[in-house]
């Protein structure tokens with residue numbers, strides 16, 4: 052019998068296991084229940100597919116979405132594994148024939164939706180099968196504490212216990228707080244499970260926050276730079292999906308749109324175009340993405356800031372599932388805050404509205420942060436980053452300008468303190484605080500309030516006269532991101548945190564950073580205050596410490612033309628087989644081919660992602676394309 056590692060190589064074409072996979076496979080093989088909590092793209096499927104192939108009996112995989120099932124089954128079949136799925140989209144006779152084959156021991160993995168368990172027929176059919184393992188995908192759906200509760204998941208445990216021989220149960224999810232984790236164990240009645248959490252970090256994702264003067268220009272530039280890459284652009288409203296998609300189309304980008312206002316037919320059509328690589332860019336609201344398993348999404352750009360880091364990470368996490376480098380870029384503008392607040396204010400339940408404002412604040416702080424974006428996200432999820440500088444986020448790799456704002460920060464904090472002192476503890480928003488600091492209030496309502504409360508007579512009135520309104524506001528944002536002040540996002544009011552007084556007393560040095568490129572841009576196209584502000588920033592910039600080598604390989608380095616040609620071949624094969632291109636080979640596999648230039652079966656087998664079945668099916672075509680391209684360059688390729 053083959054070992055797990057041998058199956059990994061011969062069936063899936065991979066040389067080594069990823070973090071956690073081997074342990075889970077070992078535990079399953081010793082017939083112990085498992086719960087694997089691993090982020091998207093970590094490789095949960097391999098954890099149960101390898102033992103399923105090794106097992107003699109049948110593995111039943113309960114998975115919530117038909118699209119996910121279809122993808123998994125297509126991918127397994129491509130690798131020569133006997134897998135099928137039973138769901139509402141297949142004909143009755145086909146279902147019967149699948150069950151017949153399952154009884155005859157002709158199927159290794161059978162995928163089904165948990166809703167099937169609600170009917171007596173399917174349960175009865177299961178009893179007649181030799182089931183050695185039940186896998187529960189997206190296991191958090193069993194918990195009412197989780198965010199995607201599905202009542203049918205509650206039928207899983209009784210169904211398992213009704214089987215004559217209890218199979219081993221393996222549950223997987225990408226998200227589980229301790230509360231949800233305990234609930235999953237309880238609701239699925241896992242027996243002394245081996246619980247493995249690999250953490251949230253996705254090393255291949257490059258996180259970045261940009262504040263472009265014109266978001267559309269930034270987006271067009273980016274999409275033009277990587278015209279052949281698959282990417283998602285998320286917008287916060289249907290209206291902006293429409294205008295962004297339109298603008299991309301006008302500029303010859305191959306874009307499609309998706310939001311809840313479109314007909315089902317158009318949504319389905321556009322989703323398919325994107326998944327089958329006919330359209331390069333998907334412009335969508337957050338209605339798009341659930342159940343999308345497309346592994347070769349090379350970038351996710353948020354045109355607007357989402358309402359929480361939870362949503363952001365989930366949406367951005369749709370990039371780079373294949374493990375190749377991918378970009379997650381958030382285009383931040385102040386007006387995004389107002390839109391996010393508007394969306395929250397429509398909520399009815401007071402407690403959840405309060406919680407939503409807190410989450411929004413964490414999101415804004417992420418955008419304003421000058422530190423490592425990856426560690427910011429991980430610490431939000433209660434995890435420690437591998438190091439304080441990740442080398443692959445916009446803040447850890449950018450050229451920065453620095454400004455010592457120790458004195459300014461003290462002025463701002465003192466002003467917050469004096470304003471509260473003068474008014475018997477009232478709190479104010481950033482705009483009013485900035486007016487007092489600058490000793491001028493342009494807006495008449497704020498001016499009369501300031502005068503009414505006597506704030507124009509306090510000692511901090513006008514102590515930052517020489518600064519522009521936006522510069523002061525930027526500093527206030529930065530102080531919030533550094534947790535030196537707290538902003539109540541619902542009312543916008545600012546107060547002290549536990550760090551504020553010690554900072555005022557100890558006069559700790561505080562450096563604010565900003566991307567140098569942004570500064571150059573603002574000099575070319577001056578905002579009202581950009582030039583006068585320029586003098587405060589140190590001319591000396593921090594060095595770019597970590598060039599984005601890996602990422603650039605995809606679009607610019609390596610052999611982009613050959614990559615393109617191989618993608619074309621992949622698209623052709625996929626369309627003939629009626630499967631999405633990434634199911635044939637992942638981008639990562641094609642890139643490895645471009646680098647290694649395999650010239651025989653053996654060399655092709657050494658490429659990650661090429662197993663025996665795919666070698667037999669496609670080996671010849673890819674080898675001859677590579678040989679042709681190497682000999683004649685790309686122009687003559689067929």
Ligand code: ADP
Pocket residue numbers: 065066067068069072089090091092093094095096097346372373374637659
């Ligand atoms: P998840 O379900 O955790 O989101 P998948 O199981 O879809 O992730 O795996 C994501 C990608 O990683 C797939 O393309 C898969 O083939 C690939 N993968 C999984 N395990 C390995 C491995 N050991 N080596 C290389 N690639 C792997």
